[in-house]
Amino acid sequence: MKLATLNEGRDGRLVVVSRDLSRRADASSAAPTLQAALDEWERRAPLLRSLSDRLESGALKGEPFDPERCAAPLPRAYQWADGSAYVNHVELVRKARKAEMPESFWTDPLMYQGGSDGFLGPRQPIPLADEAWGCDMEGEVVVVTRDVPLGATREQALGAIVLVGLVNDVSLRNLIPGELAKGFGFFQSKPASAFSPVFVTPDELGTAWRDGKLHRRLEVFLDGQPFGRADAGVDMTFDFGTLIAHAARTRSLCAGTLIGSGTVSNRGPDGGPGTTVAEGGAGYSCIAELRTVETLRSGAPKTPFLKRGNRVRIEMRDEAGSIFGAIDQVVGD
Amino acid sequence: MKLATLNEGRDGRLVVVSRDLSRRADASSAAPTLQAALDEWERRAPLLRSLSDRLESGALKGEPFDPERCAAPLPRAYQWADGSAYVNHVELVRKARKAEMPESFWTDPLMYQGGSDGFLGPRQPIPLADEAWGCDMEGEVVVVTRDVPLGATREQALGAIVLVGLVNDVSLRNLIPGELAKGFGFFQSKPASAFSPVFVTPDELGTAWRDGKLHRRLEVFLDGQPFGRADAGVDMTFDFGTLIAHAARTRSLCAGTLIGSGTVSNRGPDGGPGTTVAEGGAGYSCIAELRTVETLRSGAPKTPFLKRGNRVRIEMRDEAGSIFGAIDQVVGD
Numbered sequence: 001m002k003l004a005t006l007n008e009g010r011d012g013r014l015v016v017v018s019r020d021l022s023r024r025a026d027a028s029s030a031a032p033t034l035q036a037a038l039d040e041w042e043r044r045a046p047l048l049r050s051l052s053d054r055l056e057s058g059a060l061k062g063e064p065f066d067p068e069r070c071a072a073p074l075p076r077a078y079q080w081a082d083g084s085a086y087v088n089h090v091e092l093v094r095k096a097r098k099a100e101m102p103e104s105f106w107t108d109p110l111m112y113q114g115g116s117d118g119f120l121g122p123r124q125p126i127p128l129a130d131e132a133w134g135c136d137m138e139g140e141v142v143v144v145t146r147d148v149p150l151g152a153t154r155e156q157a158l159g160a161i162v163l164v165g166l167v168n169d170v171s172l173r174n175l176i177p178g179e180l181a182k183g184f185g186f187f188q189s190k191p192a193s194a195f196s197p198v199f200v201t202p203d204e205l206g207t208a209w210r211d212g213k214l215h216r217r218l219e220v221f222l223d224g225q226p227f228g229r230a231d232a233g234v235d236m237t238f239d240f241g242t243l244i245a246h247a248a249r250t251r252s253l254c255a256g257t258l259i260g261s262g263t264v265s266n267r268g269p270d271g272g273p274g275t276t277v278a279e280g281g282a283g284y285s286c287i288a289e290l291r292t293v294e295t296l297r298s299g300a301p302k303t304p305f306l307k308r309g310n311r312v313r314i315e316m317r318d319e320a321g322s323i324f325g326a327i328d329q330v331v332g333d
Numbered sequence: 334m335k336l337a338t339l340n341e342g343r344d345g346r347l348v349v350v351s352r353d354l355s356r357r358a359d360a361s362s363a364a365p366t367l368q369a370a371l372d373e374w375e376r377r378a379p380l381l382r383s384l385s386d387r388l389e390s391g392a393l394k395g396e397p398f399d400p401e402r403c404a405a406p407l408p409r410a411y412q413w414a415d416g417s418a419y420v421n422h423v424e425l426v427r428k429a430r431k432a433e434m435p436e437s438f439w440t441d442p443l444m445y446q447g448g449s450d451g452f453l454g455p456r457q458p459i460p461l462a463d464e465a466w467g468c469d470m471e472g473e474v475v476v477v478t479r480d481v482p483l484g485a486t487r488e489q490a491l492g493a494i495v496l497v498g499l500v501n502d503v504s505l506r507n508l509i510p511g512e513l514a515k516g517f518g519f520f521q522s523k524p525a526s527a528f529s530p531v532f533v534t535p536d537e538l539g540t541a542w543r544d545g546k547l548h549r550r551l552e553v554f555l556d557g558q559p560f561g562r563a564d565a566g567v568d569m570t571f572d573f574g575t576l577i578a579h580a581a582r583t584r585s586l587c588a589g590t591l592i593g594s595g596t597v598s599n600r601g602p603d604g605g606p607g608t609t610v611a612e613g614g615a616g617y618s619c620i621a622e623l624r625t626v627e628t629l630r631s632g633a634p635k636t637p638f639l640k641r642g643n644r645v646r647i648e649m650r651d652e653a654g655s656i657f658g659a660i661d662q663v664v665g666d
Contacts, residue, residue, distance in 0.1 A: 010372055010587075039343055076411045076587055078450035081520070105515075112517040113446040117411035117587035129484060133583070151462060172583060182438075184445040185518015187414070191584040250466070250505060251524040254343075254409055254450035 001052035002198045003027070003163065004325075005034055007071040007121055015065075016051045017198050021325055023062035025055045034073050034199075038256040041146045041162055067197035067325045072119035073165060074144070074256060080116035080193065082140070082169055082260035083109055083243040088235045089265035089289060092273050096292040109238045109246045112185050114169075116258065120194035122325060125332030126170055127191070128308060134174030135306040135331060139220045139285035139314045141232050141261040142167040143240050144199060148253035157244035158212050160253075164205060166196035166218070167260055168314055168327050173288055173305055196314075197325030208318065212239030216323070218264045220285050221313035227276075227290075228283035230266040232316075265289060285314075306331045334385035335531045336360070336496065337658075338367055340404040340454055348398075349384045350531050354658050356395035358388045367406050367532075371589040374479045374495055400530035400658045405452035406498060407477070407589060413449035413526065414580050415473070415502055415593035416442055420570040422598035422622060425606050429625040442571045442579045445518050447502075449591065453527035455658060458665030459503055460524070461641060467507030468639040468664060472553045472618035472647045474565050474594040475500040476573050477532060481586035490577035491545050493586075497538060499529035499551070500593055501647055501660050506621055506638055529647075530658030541651065545572030549656070551597045553618050554646035560623075561616035563599040565649075598622060618647075639664045 002019065005012035011033040015024040030047035031037035037044045054060035084090055087105055094101045120126065128135050144163035152160070175189035208215045215233030219226070238246075243259050266282040268274030273293045275281030284290045291301035306312070308331050315326040335352060338345035344366040348357040363380035364370035370377045387393035417423055420438055427434045453459065461468050477496035485493070508522035541548045548566030552559070571579075576592050599615040601607030606626045608614030617623045624634035639645070641664050648659040 078409045078411065079448060081448075084517070102514075108515075110515055110517050111520050113448055113520055113523075115412060115414075115446055115584065116449070117590055118585060127483060127584075129583070150460060175583070180516050181435075182441075182443055183513050183518075184417070184443050185516075187444050187446055187580070188583045190446075247520070250462070250508070250521045251448065251460075252451060257450055 001049050002200045004198045005071045005073050006069050012071040012075045016055055017065050018055050021065055024065040025051055025060050025062040035256050068123050070197040071121045072195035073199040076118050077116040077256055077258055078254045079257040080114040081111055081247050082114050083111045084262035085236050085238040086262055086265040087237040088267050089263050093292050096295045109243055114190055118192055120192050122197045122327045125330050128331050131307050133172040136171045136173050136287045137312045138169040138171055138263040139218050140167045140169055141214050143259050145257045146255045148248045150252045152245055152248045154241035154245045158241035163199040165199040166314055166324050168194040194327050196327050212241040216316050219315045223311050228285040230264045230282040232264045235266050308333055334382050335533045337531045338404045338406050339402050345404040345408045349388055350398050351388050354398055357398040358384055358393050358395040360384055368589050401456050403530040404454045405528035406532040409451050410449040410589055410591055411587045412590040413447040414444055415447050416444045416576040417595035418569045418571040419595055419598040421568045421600050422596050426625050429628045442576055447523055451525050453525050455530045455660045458663050461664050464640050466505040469504045469506050469620045470645045471502040471504055471596040472551050473500045473502055474547050476592050478590045479588045481581045483585045485578055485581040487574035487578045491574035496532040498532040499647055499657050501527040527660050529660055545574040549649050552648045556644050559610040561618040563597045563615045563618055565597045568599050641666055
């Protein structure tokens with residue numbers, strides 16, 4: 001089934017969405033909010049599924065689904081932990097800075113604790129007070145868990161995944177070096193992230209969901225031009241089970257925890273950084289990676305970071321169309 | 334007024350507590366949970382205050398207040414951001430590692446994004462799966478904000494503080510160097526924090542609450558022995574207004590955001606690291622700081638980190654007694 005949250009009040013109103021994203025049905029008889037559904041998933045998921053089945057069969061007529069009216073599926077959450085599972089991407093960025101990447105990065109996942117107190121809806125502008133901060137998009141896959149016990153294994157962690165979606169992990173690149181040098185991780189450099197209109201249960205993904213990875217291309221557009229189409233199932237060094245188990249090593253995770261994949265990134269056919277979409281390659285899911293490639297090629301980055309008025313679109317399709325709806329945001333002030 | 338949360342369900346049940354912490358009254362007529370109260374503070378705070386007044390006057394009899402029955406006032410929260418405002422402490426720890434502290438640390442606050450999806454109640458054991466992780470307490474002051482707009486000034490930030498309390502920011506010291514070396518900040522090294530039984534409105538603190546600081550001694554005990562009694566109002570380089578404004582520089586903060594002071598720490602009379610409580614000094618609010626002092630004095634740390642069965646108590650008193658009730662936790666498994 002597919003779930004969305006209408007932008008009403010702090011936690012929004014939960015709706016069930018048809019597979020083709022054309023219609024929605026009020027889900028308040030099953031759960032008022034997505035967090036409420038996740039808090040009692042065993043009991044509430046069957047109620048939601050029954051609504052979903054009736055919407056799909058036409059027994060429930062529903063209303064037109066408009067992503068413009070959506071908040072993030074969880075407008076605020078108790079936890080947003082973002083991995084950096086495409087180690088290829090990390091190695092590349094370091095290479096451009098002529099920094100060695102420790103070997104351990106291939107075996108010990110990178111993950112940061114993100115702010116989760118307020119997310120952007122899929123069509124809300126990205127607030128940017130200062131263009132000099134170097135605003136960038138990061139296209140990623142995200143999963144939502146139910147409760148995960150402390151010390152969970154990868155297999156337990158995989159079983160705890162109840163929903164899958166997309167995220168634009170907005171980053172302020174020019175604030176990152178200063179913050180990382182202080183040693184306490186990201187804070188000001190990671191403002192509110194935006195999420196896809198719809199989160200879906202893994203069964204909606206068919207065989208594209210396997211081995212704890214989502215084997216589909218993540219389509220990223222900048223001002224309407226194709227920017228990236230990397231396959232999220234390729235070059236993902238750590239699958240979602242491994243990422244969740246990493247997060248749960250020293251503490252339990254609450255239902256409604258969001259775990260991000262990190263910026264999706266594919267190597268080129270030669271094992272290198274690949275090429276742009278215009279050149280026939282898989283492109284990139286963030287501007288920083290393209291700037292890195294530009295630096296490696298010609299000594300300096302060429303593509304600027306986001307400015308006010310730029311438009312970012314992130315989407316993923318299957319044979320039937322858009323799976324999660326599109327994140328489609330303009331940079332505002 | 335003083336507020337607590339009884340340990341019932343995921344978000345607990347809100348109660349108003351008498352000034353002397355002897356009695357409590359159900360607050361569900363005003364707000365079912367503390368987060369619900371914070372979400373509509375303008376409307377709900379007066380209702381809570383009226384209950385508090387009636388409990389204080391005896392018009393409302395209430396029931397005995399038992400901190401053993403308490404969850405954290407916010408059993409889970411949308412944001413926990415912990416500063417490191419006692420820069421003295423940071424400088425000291427670096428000195429023991431023979432590392433220079435950048436001058437900017439005196440002007441640019443250190444802050445990390447902490448996990449907020451599940452907190453420990455004031456009397457709940459600290460789960461510790463592996464003693465080799467080097468478990469430590471960190472005694473801190475914490476404030477709770479209502480909504481803070483992006484780009485808030487220090488003055489706006491100070492006005493957004495609605496509650497004050499204490500926190501034990503549990504740390505796994507031996508996991509920290511590895512995590513910080515990876516550059517993404519703390520994750521596994523910061524398991525669930527524990528909070529005082531009661532959070533109070535700033536007016537309860539009288540003149541001890543001024544300049545965005547709480548001018549009272551933070552009493553820390555280890556296995557019943559006095560370990561620290563540093564004044565939280567002294568040597569706090571960044572007041573809470575500055576910490577909150579730092580957090581809100583690039584994004585707004587949701588009502589119910591918890592902002593920590595970092596480990597409370599006082600210099601000695603000579604400007605140095607001070608002495609233990611047994612030696613007549615202000616002592617320390619975490620074991621790591623004492624180990625640092627031991628290293629500076631004799632080349633190696635002597636005091637071990639927490640082991641199962643150790644007991645940590647953190648409290649703050651005014652002339653009338655305990656302000657927030659005591660955090661009193663045994664290390665468990």
